[in-house]
Amino acid sequence: MSRSVIFKQPLRAAAASWQLAQIFWVGGLWLLHFVLLPALGKYGLAPLLVDELGGALSRLLIGFSAFCALLQLLVLVQITRLKGFWRDVRGQLLVTVELLALTYLLVGHWLPDAYRWLLFNYLLLAFCGLLLVLQPIPGAGAESPARAP
Incomplete structure (x- = not known):
């Protein structure tokens, strides 16, 4: 095996774990709200x-x-080795997702009757996930739109 093939393995594993995690959480959010709950109704x-x-x-x-x-x-x-993390759209979306998830859990714990706020937060989280799906996979060789000249 050549040395270049060995060093490309972690990037493929990272891209695969990126896609798998994205499928689970973004697909789960959309499936629950737009398929499962209406079907139960x-x-x-x-x-x-x-x-x-x-x-x-x-x-x-x-x-x-x-x-x-x-x-x-x-x-x-x-x-990205933390150098271009904040300028990358994917990084900004992921930080937004983390903040929205934290907000949803805290508001759901302290104000469980704030249904409209929780629904808005949930839909905003799902929309951020959809925007993240449209971004290229890191390490797959495609240049990020945020870093393109």
């Missing part, structure tokens, strides 16, 4: 039960999203 479950399930599953999914976004943040820092 159409199935005929009581609206209060659907709301209760949605609230419980949302909190769990937001916590999992924060963990996956932290993993993506670590991959990005490893690849």
Whole structure:
């Protein structure tokens, strides 16, 4: 095996872990809000039960999203070596996701009746995830749009 092939292995592993984490948290957020909860409502479950399930599953999914976004943040820092991290759109989106997840969990704990704020925060988190999906994968050879001349 040539030496250049050996050194490219961590970048492929980082790109794979980036994609896997992104699929889990972004796909999970969109699936829960736009597929699962409306399907439970159409199935005929009581609206209060659907709301209760949605609230419980949302909190769990937001916590999992924060963990996956932290993993993506670590991959990005490893690849960019912290020099261009703040100028990269992916880094800014991941920091925003972490702050939104923290806000959602804190507001959900202290003000559980703030339904509109929690829904807005959830949808903003899902939209940031969608914007992150549109960005190139770090270490895949594509140049970031934020660093392009």
